[in-house]
Amino acid sequence: xxxxRSLSTFLHRRPRLALGLLLLPPVLWLGVVYLGSLGALLLQxxxxxxxxxxxxxxxxxxxxxxxxxxxxxxxxxxxxVAMAALVTxxxxxxxxxxxxxxxxxxxxxxxxxxxxxxxxxxxxxYLVRVYFWKLILAREGILAWxxxxxxxxxxxxxxxxxxGIGGPSLSVSPIGTYLAFVYVWLPYMILPIQAALxxxxxxxxxxxxxxxxxxxxxxxxxxxxLALPGVAAGSIFTFSLTxxxxxxxxxxxxxxxxxxQAVLAYQGTAGNVPLAAAFTVIPMAVMALxxxxxxxxxxxxxx
Amino acid sequence: xxxxxxxxxxxxxxxxxxxxxxxAVLVFLHAPFAVILLYCFTTEDASFRFPPxxxxxxxxxxxxxxxDVWAALGLSLRVAAAATVLALVLGTLAAAAVHRSRFFxxxxxxxxxxxxxxxxxxxxGIALRxxxxxxxxxxxxxxxxxxxxxxxxxxxxxxxxxxxxxxARSQVEASMDLGAAGPETFRFxxxxxxxxxxxxxGMLAFALSFDEIIVTTFTSGQQETLPIWIFNQLTRxxxxxxxxxxxxxxxxATSLPVLLAHRLTREDAGR
Numbered sequence: 196x197x198x199x200r201s202l203s204t205f206l207h208r209r210p211r212l213a214l215g216l217l218l219l220p221p222v223l224w225l226g227v228v229y230l231g232s233l234g235a236l237l238l239q240x241x242x243x244x245x246x247x248x249x250x251x252x253x254x255x256x257x258x259x260x261x262x263x264x265x266x267x268x269x270x271x272x273x274x275x276v277a278m279a280a281l282v283t284x285x286x287x288x289x290x291x292x293x294x295x296x297x298x299x300x301x302x303x304x305x306x307x308x309x310x311x312x313x314x315x316x317x318x319x320x321y322l323v324r325v326y327f328w329k330l331i332l333a334r335e336g337i338l339a340w341x342x343x344x345x346x347x348x349x350x351x352x353x354x355x356x357x358x359g360i361g362g363p364s365l366s367v368s369p370i371g372t373y374l375a376f377v378y379v380w381l382p383y384m385i386l387p388i389q390a391a392l393x394x395x396x397x398x399x400x401x402x403x404x405x406x407x408x409x410x411x412x413x414x415x416x417x418x419x420x421l422a423l424p425g426v427a428a429g430s431i432f433t434f435s436l437t438x439x440x441x442x443x444x445x446x447x448x449x450x451x452x453x454x455x456q457a458v459l460a461y462q463g464t465a466g467n468v469p470l471a472a473a474f475t476v477i478p479m480a481v482m483a484l485x486x487x488x489x490x491x492x493x494x495x496x497x498x
Numbered sequence: 499x500x501x502x503x504x505x506x507x508x509x510x511x512x513x514x515x516x517x518x519x520x521x522a523v524l525v526f527l528h529a530p531f532a533v534i535l536l537y538c539f540t541t542e543d544a545s546f547r548f549p550p551x552x553x554x555x556x557x558x559x560x561x562x563x564x565x566d567v568w569a570a571l572g573l574s575l576r577v578a579a580a581a582t583v584l585a586l587v588l589g590t591l592a593a594a595a596v597h598r599s600r601f602f603x604x605x606x607x608x609x610x611x612x613x614x615x616x617x618x619x620x621x622x623g624i625a626l627r628x629x630x631x632x633x634x635x636x637x638x639x640x641x642x643x644x645x646x647x648x649x650x651x652x653x654x655x656x657x658x659x660x661x662x663x664x665x666a667r668s669q670v671e672a673s674m675d676l677g678a679a680g681p682e683t684f685r686f687x688x689x690x691x692x693x694x695x696x697x698x699x700g701m702l703a704f705a706l707s708f709d710e711i712i713v714t715t716f717t718s719g720q721q722e723t724l725p726i727w728i729f730n731q732l733t734r735x736x737x738x739x740x741x742x743x744x745x746x747x748x749x750x751a752t753s754l755p756v757l758l759a760h761r762l763t764r765e766d767a768g769r
Binding site: 207217221236313314330336475 | 510511512516517519520523524526527528530531533534537545546547548549587588589591592594595598599601607610611613614616617618619620621622624625626627628629631632644647648651679680681702705709711712715716725728729732741742745748749752753756757760
């Protein structure tokens with residue numbers, strides 16, 4: 196104990212050294228292991244795969260980026276970004292009522308319960324929540340059964356027959372992929388919007404009403420603008436998570452690929468790690484643009 | 499969160515349409531749990547037929563007897579335990595450093611800690627995969643642990659930092675004034691104060707690791723953690739109820755620590 200004590204005194208007199216010792220392990224881990232890996236990723240994307248030998252050629256060049264611009268790859272990028280945008284918009288529409296209710300009308304007790312009801316699915320197994328939809332949307336599953344019971348089987352068939360978004364069953368279609376995405380990311384949208392709404396002082400709403408604004412006008416001109424940073428913060432999550440996911444389209448999608456699946460396929464069986472690495476530049480670039488826009492909206496104050 | 503005093507005493511009643519919308523979203527979020535629970539008991543094992551043709555308890559026994567489930571569960575538990583311990587150490591050190599002093603690169607460190615969960619998982623996954631490839635490191639449970647620790651550190655860091663900010667500096671000073679040296683002050687003042695924050699952060703890190711699949715896919719090679727096992731089952735038509743039983747087990751196993759962690763950190767969130 197006495198040596199420990201003298202060590203502690205020694206460090207107390209040298210705050211810089213003590214700080215350095217505290218910082219060393221986390222900085223080594225994240226700065227060297229993680230940033231180093233990101234560097235390795237970038238480096239790999241400038242290598243290329245030799246088409247004849249199937250070996251990665253460790254020489255810097257832009258050949259892999261030329262491959263990335265092939266029309267099939269651009270299709271994958273466009274499909275993924277469109278899905279991310281659609282999922283984000285839907286999540287905003289579904290999240291807003293719940294967040295608004297929790298922030299404005301719920302008693303403290305009800306608000307705690309609502310928050311828990313939103314947080315629980317967020318933490319309970321993501322993979323199982325994707326699996327739910329495989330089960331619910333199956334051709335012989337509960338949703339098809341409900342449609343049949345309501346005499347709406349024709350509607351379901353019509354939906355599945357739609358070119359581009361339909362498929363043999365909802366569990367193998369872009370519609371299924373979309374539903375599962377909305378489901379798994381919804382809590383990420385609710386929480387920041389709720390946080391932003393809770394920060395609006397009730398007196399502001401009273402002032403608006405006192406000045407003669409109808410509830411609708413107060414909502415549009417006071418509540419919505421103040422909720423915007425929360426919406427932007429939530430959409431960072433839903434957008435980023437959708438861009439990088441391969442589980443949902445892998446479980447519920449048809450044969451058209453998303454960025455995550457392309458990355459997985461290229462690094463796996465194809466052995467083309469350089470192209471997989473180059474592919475991840477797309478979500479990173481999209482997110483960098485997105486974050487830049489969100490920062491201008493003040494989204495980071497709502498995280 | 500505003501304190502209760504700033505809220506109007508007579509709370510306005512929500513419009514009916516809003517209440518219905520809230521109810522619908524809550525049903526959307528939670529009803530699937532009931533569906534999967536029902537499917538644990540179905541006698542139909544090759545499709546997701548609804549309504550189930552019959553009910554049975556057999557699948558619990560079958561799942562219990564499956565070696566591959568136990569192997570996947572074992573690997574997941576070992577990886578989560580190792581990643582949690584590493585994250586606890588690294589996260590606490592980082593929180594202590596950020597809390598006690600302002601230094602050059604402090605903002606950069608916070609950004610660095612959040613980066614693994616802010617970037618799409620696939621980026622972290624392929625980045626680690628590239629590094630392992632370049633260094634020619636073979637896949638092993640250790641490579642999975644490296645990936646998991648990277649994104650678990652931030653949960654511990656957030657929990658511990660929130661608690662440190664609520665700790666009055668005067669308590670530490672009082673302890674020192676009363677003659678306690680650094681180690682004693684840490685042992686008898688700081689540590690008891692941090693205990694529940696460490697427990698909560700640790701449990702969240704454990705749940706995060708136990709559930710992760712995206713980064714894991716890139717750092718595991720041929721090894722199967724429990725989420726990867728479930729993912730592989732999705733494409734197999736036989737014995738589907740076994741997957742349902744495992745899924746329900748996983749939901750319960752990850753929900754309980756989260757509920758506990760929620761209780762433990764309520765005071766932090768309340769201020």
